[in-house]
Amino acid sequence: MTTARIDARFAALRAEGRAAFIPYVMAGDPDYATSLTILKGLPGAGADLIELGFPFSDPMAEGPPIQRAALRALSKGMTLTKTLQMVAEFRETDQDTPIVLMGYANPLVTRGFATFARDAAAAGADGLIVVDIPPEEADPLADALEAQGLSLLLLSTPTSDDARLKVIQRRTSGFAYYVSVAGVTGVKEANAQAVAPAVERVRKASGLPVAVGFGIRTPERAAEIARVADxxxxxxxxxxxxxxxxxxxxxxxxxxxxxxxxxxxxxxSARLASAGTGNAARA
Amino acid sequence: MTPRNPAPTPNDYAAYPDASGRFGDYGGRYVPETLMPLVHELDAAYAAAKADEGFRAELAGYLKHYVGRPSPLYFAARLTAHFGGAKIYLKREELNHTGSHKINNCMGQILLAMRMGKTRIIAETGAGQHGVATATVCARFGLPCVVYMGAVDVERQKPNVFRMNLLGAEVRPVTAGSATLKDAMNEALRDWVTNVHDTYYLIGTAAGMHPYPAMVRDFQSVIGVEAREQIMEMEGRLPDAVVACVGGGSNAIGLFHPFLNDEGVRLYGVEAAGEGMDTERHAAAINGGRPGVLHGNMTYLLQDQEGQITEAHSISAGLDYPGIGPEHAWLHDVGRATYLTATDLESLEAFKLCAELEGILPAIESAHALARLGDVAKEVGKDGIVVLNLSGRGDKDVATVAAHLGMQI
Known part of the structure; x- marks a missing residue:
């Protein structure tokens, strides 16, 4: 089960022979209006897909930058409801750029998984990443999203062995997300040499395009990663x-x-060196 | 939510959690994938240790000779006369080394950490009691120790910060979020996720991701196991009720657990009502919250309509947490335990009463249980017996108490 928009976008990128650039921004940071303007401007600035964070008071896997972004957004009254409203407003002008929502479990538990999935699909979101829902706890959420045609993206990390990668991919669709460092966001730096074989493992286990995150800050590093990942x-x-x-x-x-x-x-500008392997794995 | 466990039959309350770490709907393992392999490793290592007679004997040896167990069960004659109800016994956990029940769990977990080959210990602390207990066992076994503590708590619990430093631990003040216990726990989790290769996270309460709630409960169950034997010896029968304060709930579940299947024993937990349950300034997750997910488990939480965690407020830093252990959440839902509340002011009164009548300064946390003791003693009645867990000593709280009484020391 996967969304048409994510599949179409990665198919187009494959045809171009390049990797996706996926910016993450926090919904409502620094305020709703500015955040919406940024969101609407992302595709024009070169975003192929968008990760849109919804704020949580206790983001246990974030480093200081995203912790502070969440607090800025919350202090201006940002909520999950308003995040979905923002997605809907974005969709008025962009029907093609996939949006993956990213956040923590409790706001979703509060809303109820089925209600959230229905509302997120209606707003025009395509997928969801929940940092504190590992495969062991994912089934109720995955079922709810699947019923609405939304993707759940369970994270793979440096501590996930091959057996876990299989478990992770069982409930993952759209694309696979590899967390390139054991740590919180925005602190350690990813190492492209170490990432390359991991990306291969994830590709093999998932048969999906693999995006890499956590630990990419500069254009140079982004280009390095884009040579080995999708x-x-x-x-x-x-x-x-x-x-x-x-x-x-x-x-x-x-x-x-x-x-x-x-x-x-x-x-x-980075060539997708391993495009052939990726396609083979997906075939 | 669909219950994952069938309704318990009367005699299997003690059989939880299930293999996935659930007490009914509560508990579980809501952690980032990076930590998940470690959580499985810990689960397996703890199961093996629990089944190992050598491990149990080693722990029992340290509890006896280093911690000073068993702690006495003491008949509080003057409190009994004062309330005019049931006979009141105090389980004297405040007499343990380091002054609270926290060391029971720390001793168990540090032995487990060493068995797992971990070389660095991290912990979170609120009042500093768990931090001190962790720093103590780290000093005893020569392991480096980092304690995360909310900057607000560092300020209001300075003597404990100094104690931890004396014991060789590094105390890292946490300024993120509300700078209290929940933020210290977030920061400890961030440390763990960053240092997965060598670090053991020594959680101080019966909450967090499986297996912590079950493991901490097991290590604290020595309280209830001893109390059960002691009351049988002294009174020849089980108590009618047992009472304990509840923040995360480790001292309470340690007392409750060995009595879970004794249906004649009523179980009372007392949550911190702060400035009152009619205000927003309290720390009563069961009485004033609803179920949600935080710090690895599904449980009752203080939160707003959108699922953002709200700040807890209590005079007691040790109860100042917006959640509660998942086993308590379940015991509440199935009706096996009753959760009452006590305000800051009621607890201060109980603190003074215990000092004046029994010559014991209770921790302000334990004073919350003492604040409801009269009600429980009356309800049980003259022929009854009540056991209260005096989970910690109050020396650490004299400055707080003095401030609230308008005195300078």
């Missing part, structure tokens, strides 16, 4: 732009989108 996710470096722009009283949207442009350019 997508590169950048999050903390972008929310840091929000924080700095707010601090310096600069145009937040401009700062974030120009950073996205430079990252997207780097990803586009």
């Amino acid at each position: 997508g590169a996710v950048v999050g903390s470096a972008l929310v840091d732009e929000v924080a700095e722009a707010v601090d310096m009283n600069e145009d937040v949207t401009l700062r974030v989108l120009s950073k996205v442009e430079s990252l997207a350019k780097a990803v586009r």
